[in-house]
Amino acid sequence: MATTERTPFIALRWAAGMALISWRYLWQTTPLHRTEEFGDDSDLPPALPADLVDEHSQLAPHGVGPLFHRRFGVHVEGGSLTAQELIDVFSRRFDRAVPREVAAVSRRTGTRGALQPGDELVVRMPGPWDAPVRVVERTPESFRLATLRSHLEAGLIEFRASPEDDGLRFEIEAWARPSTALVHLLYSRLRLAKEMQLNMWVRSCLAAAALAGGRARDGVTIHTRRCVWPQ
Numbered sequence: 001m002a003t004t005e006r007t008p009f010i011a012l013r014w015a016a017g018m019a020l021i022s023w024r025y026l027w028q029t030t031p032l033h034r035t036e037e038f039g040d041d042s043d044l045p046p047a048l049p050a051d052l053v054d055e056h057s058q059l060a061p062h063g064v065g066p067l068f069h070r071r072f073g074v075h076v077e078g079g080s081l082t083a084q085e086l087i088d089v090f091s092r093r094f095d096r097a098v099p100r101e102v103a104a105v106s107r108r109t110g111t112r113g114a115l116q117p118g119d120e121l122v123v124r125m126p127g128p129w130d131a132p133v134r135v136v137e138r139t140p141e142s143f144r145l146a147t148l149r150s151h152l153e154a155g156l157i158e159f160r161a162s163p164e165d166d167g168l169r170f171e172i173e174a175w176a177r178p179s180t181a182l183v184h185l186l187y188s189r190l191r192l193a194k195e196m197q198l199n200m201w202v203r204s205c206l207a208a209a210a211l212a213g214g215r216a217r218d219g220v221t222i223h224t225r226r227c228v229w230p231q
Contacts (some may be wrong), residue, residue: 011055030206036224037213037226039225048135062157067226076208081168090208091143094121098123112189117135120135134148153183155176155177160210
């Protein structure tokens with residue numbers, strides 16, 4: 001489909017997605033515990049395996065503006081899965097872990113089943129950006145994705161689970177910069193994209209609790225550290 005033919009569809013999808021996600025945010029009943037502070041060099045993203053970085057990669061050095069180090073977390077109680085089982089199910093059903101009305105997930109490479117290093121996905125968002133990513137790390141209790149060209153961000157995101165008290169701790173940790181000056185405006189200045197991202201990953205935390213067969217206790221914690229990207 002040509003770009004000019006897609007323009008009305010993109011605009012309509014953007015408007016509908018924004019309206020729906022804003023409505024759900026206003027009626028959010030899950031407690032959100034938010035903290036924001038200035039960061040430092042300890043917030044820089046972890047290194048990646050050299051064999052999984054190529055000309056299609058779009059990492060933090062390629063971004064614009066500050067680095068946002070964000071962590072979303074939830075305590076899952078009453079579930080029936082172990083941490084390893086939850087991550088396995090979460091990676092197999094990643095399309096169910098994001099809000100379907102505003103994002104659709106499909107595989108570009110790799111086979112069906114649990115995600116493995118080298119697999120590529122694309123998350124189609126309600127706007128002029130798709131969000132292609134590549135799996136760059138997989139452990140029994142976590143997997144990490146790196147952004148590719150045309151993503152609205154430049155960086156990494158990790159999904160992990162671990163035992164905690166009488167249940168599980170599920171976390172999403174992201175190290176990312178806006179990919180362009182326009183995204184920098186929407187994310188850092190107007191905070192529009194930032195709040196959309198927050199709503200999306202909060203709902204993914206709740207989806208993880210549901211996939212585990214449990215419930216989120218005491219809401220979702222969101223910790224954001226903003227730091228100047230070193231020159």
